Amino acid sequence: MRYVNFMHKGQPTLGVRTAEGVRVLGNESLESLLKRGVDLATYGENAQGPVIEIGEQDYLPLMQEPGKIVCVGLNYADHTKESPYAQPDYPTLFPRFNSSLTAHNKPLVRPRVSDTLDYEGEMAVVLKSGGRHISKEDALKHVAGYALFNEGSVREYQFKSPQWTVGKNFDDTGAFGPDLVTADELPSGGKGLLLETRVNGKVVQSANTDDMLFDVATVISTLSEAVTLSAGDVIVSGTPAGVGFGMNPKVYLKAGDVVEISIEGIGKLVNPVIDEV
Template structure:
């Protein structure tokens, strides 16, 4: 089942993709559905609603207010090699805020105070349930599905301090969507999927989700040692090599560029780049 969130008749709604179009299933959010324990794999089949065509500019971030967005840094060894860091033996975790989210076909905003906006194509993991001290063996039972994420990073501000939070949270730099693909439609843990990022049609990142150093089950289990996970939480699982910061000379995004993030079986997330007004 593939869920999308978009504007229909002037209001935000949730829908599911079908072979005939997108079926509108109501205005309840994904996070609300999961909080009340709805099985997303079957809910969309049983729900009733009109079939519509979603306009290119009508998409919204897949979730409006996830309880937590936790990102994983340095989770591909080739990306660590192009960074100024040694490879850690524990997941590098940092938060993203809801205010940074944007949608498919909406612009990533290059802030007026820096010209170092960079792309990071990643697989996002959405949880349907949570808890503490989740075992690795049971971790994937908590996954609702998978989505695309472009974890736009303002490098100048990311590296102003040992903590990356500011550089990872500029408004309108975290693209999320367009589809949530339920876990039953993909390999366990989202493994074995080709991940690619293109800038202006050129492939700049290409890897397989098998290449993650800490797989989805490990991340969930490790995070739950410290944090109570909840339905609707999002984990953004890391990016491979090929970011602009890692090039010599460095190549950052500029107004007019178009970034596409694709993952096999999930789809493609497209975002143009514009300068902050």
């Protein structure tokens, strides 16, 4: 099943894609369904709502209030090589806040305080359950599905200190969606999928999710050693080489640019870039 979150009749609405359009499920959020323990792979099949077409500007972030958003840095070796860091032997983990989220077809906002907004095409992992001390062997049992994420980064602020959090959390820089694809429709662990980023139609990132140094199961297991994971949590699994910061000279996003993130089997996430007013 493919779930989408959008505005309909003035209300945030959840739906599932069908061959005819999007079937309306209602106003209960994706995160609420997950916390109730609903099996997303079958829930949408029983929906009786109307089938509609979603307007291009009607999409909302896939989840607006996930419990936790945890990002993985330096998870592709080629990306680490273009960064100022040595390759770590433990996942580089940092938080994203809900206030940073934006939606498919909505703008990424270049902040007025910096001209160093950069893109990062990534695969997001949405959890349906959690706990502590989850074994790697059991980790994928906790995955509800996968989505697209543009982990927009304001590099100047990311590198102001050893901790990256501020540069990774400017408002309207984390694009999330448009679809959640349930885990049963994709390879185990989201492996073997082509990930590409385009800026103004030009491919700037191209890699396979097999190239992740710490795969989805490893990240879930490692994170659960310290943090109690819960249904509705999101893990943003890392970006490959090709970011603007890694180019010589560096190339950052500017107003008028359009960024497209695509992952095989999941879809496409598109965002124009505007300047903060």
